[in-house]
Amino acid sequence: MRHDLPSHPDTLGADLRALRKTRGMTLSDLAEALGRSVGWLSQVERDKSEPSITDLRAIAGALDVSVSILFRHAAAPAAEAGYVVRKTARRKIGSTVAGLVEELLSPDLTDDFEMVHSTFQPHSRITDTVTRPTQEVGYLISGRLDVEISGITHTIEPGDSFRIRGEPFRWANPYDDPAVAIWVIAPPVY
Missing domain, CATH: 1.10.260.40 (lambda repressor-like DNA-binding domains)
Structure with missing residues (x-):
């Protein structure tokens, strides 16, 4: 404990x-x-x-x-505070400008990692490469997503996972359906 x-x-x-x-x-x-x-x-x-x-x-x-x-988020019932995040109480994070909608799944930002629900809209992408001092693991729930890590592009399908360890990366969803992924990021960046 x-x-x-x-x-x-x-x-x-x-x-x-x-x-x-x-x-x-x-x-x-x-x-x-x-x-x-x-x-x-x-x-x-x-x-x-x-x-x-x-x-x-x-x-x-x-x-x-x-x-x-x-911004403050919906308060959880006392027995759930710090333990449970209800779907209706998730905090939106990041910017939707590039076609990415992110919600914090972790109860708060005080852990050594954060868990994020990410929805990549159809035909969206980031053009600039991102490099962060983190370790990240993503798991694709639905759709398809192209993830470029250190210059190599990988097409991720539902059930696939990937890891990024401080390498430069970027993503694209050139497909007709949204791609939904769960990301675990350590240390937290949001």
Whole structure:
């Protein structure tokens, strides 16, 4: 049993602390990037102060996440909080600009990994290669998806899985049906 988890891991403060630490940033680093005091940021992370929407935008930018991940999500019943995420209570993450809709399956961002439900719309793609300091495993539930890892393109079919270990990658769904995948990413990036 882990005793180092926060008592209320589903709070904005806990999520901010987890994101900051995942990026190797100290309170001072993030406070400086935001032009705010360490004391203010500490109070936000301890849920003693509520940041404004302008602050949330600045924090999201400094942590390189979407603002939507910082918005509160539907509270789970007390017995489920930190354990269960209902389909109707998933937090949308990322940007849908490239035709990718992502939802956080993990109860919060305080674990060493995150689990994401990804839907790649038909005829969508990212053109720029992405490289992140993560290990990622994807499992395709439905549709087909082309995943390019280190310059080699793989067509992934339902039931197939793949791994990316810090290599450059990009994806494309040139097909007529959506592709739905489950991704596990360590450390969390959202």
